[in-house]
Amino acid sequence: MAQYANARLDASFAALSDATRRGVLEQLGRAEASISDLAGKFNMTLTGMKKHVGVLEQAGLVTTEKVGRVRTCRLGLGGLAAEAAWIETYRLLWEERFDALEAVVAELRLKEESDGRER
Template structure:
């Protein structure tokens, strides 16, 4: 696996591993919000929320733009494709393993019948 992809997945999953940050993503899914609005909503200092937004921005999930003194946060351009793809590949691995197990069981059943 290429290092580039690896570290991006690292950043993505790490960003998603915090409930507050997942909440922020959900909130931004409904409407854009300023740092202050997000900080209020999640009962946190402005500085604390700014850090969370920074993490989400670094992971590519959020983009921000400052107009006047207000910085507005928007759901970013990345759409979790890589993360969904990784999870899907894992699911396929899993499926393959247990399909194989199914075949073994199937096989045993067939033999049982033949042996009868």
């Protein structure tokens, strides 16, 4: 199960690493769209957009449905819950570390101020 979760996160973050794919997700968050519509909005070829959508689809972030000659894209059902949970774990860790650092800095400032008064 852990390897599946890691592979899923790897695929998601790889998909999200590209600005065009993040833009596609933003667009699909507003409304579903065909690959042709997306290609037009992003000023790229159909082939290029198909590749981007394929990466998003493999990561589970987008689903597509072909009706006739039109492939419609929509956000995936899973959303970004697993990715958000992973990020939250590390956000909490770093928040604790920054709080500890802040305490050390405050202690050093107090010591510095008291050393200055003692002179």
